[in-house]
Amino acid sequence: MNIKITGVGSYIPDTVEKNESFHNHEFLNADGSTINAPNEVIVEKFKAITGIAERRYAKSHHNSSDLGFFAAEKAIEDANIDPETIDYIIVAHNFGDVKHNTIQSDMLPSLATRIKHSLGIKNPKCVAFDILFGCPGWIEGVIHAKAFIQSGMAKRCLVIGTETLSRVVDKHDRDSMIFSDGAGATIIEATEEEGGILAYESASYTYDEAYYLYFGNSNNPELNQDTRYIKMDGRKIYEFALVNVPKAMKTCLDNSGYGINDVKKVFIHQANEKMDEAILKRFYRQYKTKIPEHIMPMSIQTLGNSSVATVPTLFDLVKNNKLENHSLSKGDIVMFASVGAGMNINAIVYKY
Numbered sequence: 001m002n003i004k005i006t007g008v009g010s011y012i013p014d015t016v017e018k019n020e021s022f023h024n025h026e027f028l029n030a031d032g033s034t035i036n037a038p039n040e041v042i043v044e045k046f047k048a049i050t051g052i053a054e055r056r057y058a059k060s061h062h063n064s065s066d067l068g069f070f071a072a073e074k075a076i077e078d079a080n081i082d083p084e085t086i087d088y089i090i091v092a093h094n095f096g097d098v099k100h101n102t103i104q105s106d107m108l109p110s111l112a113t114r115i116k117h118s119l120g121i122k123n124p125k126c127v128a129f130d131i132l133f134g135c136p137g138w139i140e141g142v143i144h145a146k147a148f149i150q151s152g153m154a155k156r157c158l159v160i161g162t163e164t165l166s167r168v169v170d171k172h173d174r175d176s177m178i179f180s181d182g183a184g185a186t187i188i189e190a191t192e193e194e195g196g197i198l199a200y201e202s203a204s205y206t207y208d209e210a211y212y213l214y215f216g217n218s219n220n221p222e223l224n225q226d227t228r229y230i231k232m233d234g235r236k237i238y239e240f241a242l243v244n245v246p247k248a249m250k251t252c253l254d255n256s257g258y259g260i261n262d263v264k265k266v267f268i269h270q271a272n273e274k275m276d277e278a279i280l281k282r283f284y285r286q287y288k289t290k291i292p293e294h295i296m297p298m299s300i301q302t303l304g305n306s307s308v309a310t311v312p313t314l315f316d317l318v319k320n321n322k323l324e325n326h327s328l329s330k331g332d333i334v335m336f337a338s339v340g341a342g343m344n345i346n347a348i349v350y351k352y
Contacts, residue, residue: 002196007187009074051273055180055304067183068162087154092137135340161308170229180304184312195351213341256349269338270310
């Protein structure tokens with residue numbers, strides 16, 4: 001028995017928010033002081049570091065659970081299955097449903113429950129629940145699905161990553177330009193076909209690193225100080241990721257039985273272009289080998305960082321030949337890897 005991704009789907013919102021739209025923002029330092037630079041320079045420096053030129057925002061009447069539902073429909077169709085045969089629905093997110101122009105997160109009922117309801121699944125044996133694991137949430141959901149199937153608790157799972165980060169950003173914080181909205185979904189099931197999940201690695205670093213990402217006040221002290229926004233210590237996250245993600249990837253690959261020269265694609269969480277490039281460089285440096293051309297597909301330039309949605313969305317784009325110079329062939333060895341709030345990291349080696 002092998003455990004494979006038999007269906008994949010994503011939902012990329014239509015609304016495009018270009019960097020130019022931030023030229024009129026009032027960006028402030030964390031202490032509320034004015035940044036001594038024009039917005040055009042701030043935005044230009046931001047793009048040079050992150051690679052982001054534009055990002056996608058959800059329509060005002062759509063919430064995270066809606067985006068997850070749209071992606072799930074596509075994954076179910078791609079797998080050509082009856083949704084009533086799904087044993088588990090696992091939904092990774094960070095903030096639940098945050099309605100447009102509101103400040104309250106809504107997670108009652110769970111997003112998984114809402115998506116199951118929207119899919120019209122009647123089977124009560126289809127168990128729906130959410131996981132909070134930061135940006136690596138979708139990969140962790142896949143690891144959970146593998147465990148359920150391997151233990152005999154399930155035969156088929158739907159794993160979704162969905163987020164609307166645009167609704168929890170502080171418009172006075174330069175980091176607000178990083179975040180975006182989107183959803184990706186996959187069907188994971190037991191199959192006699194060759195391939196599937198070969199190895200995984202997962203870890204939570206919390207002793208010193210727990211609050212590198214957190215919910216904090218606006219940079220504008222005049223705003224309501226009871227309202228919280230997504231905040232991060234970008235330098236510490238960058239340094240943490242460069243040390244720990246390549247190590248986790250190496251452990252995962254070494255446990256898979258395959259070598260570095262077998263890897264055809266590396267799907268890394270789209271957090272920051274420069275950071276992802278540095279992670280890849282350090283990963284290959286451990287094997288004292290050069291990085292192959294077109295090994296790491298990237299979507300952050302046009303889609304931004306949609307947290308739990310970036311990896312499944314990226315996988316869907318490549319699977320469907322929607323990214324130039326990137327495609328997949330049967331038997332390809334690929335890797336999934338992510339890092340995020342917690343601080344959590346994980347990786348999977350997968351035979352396509």
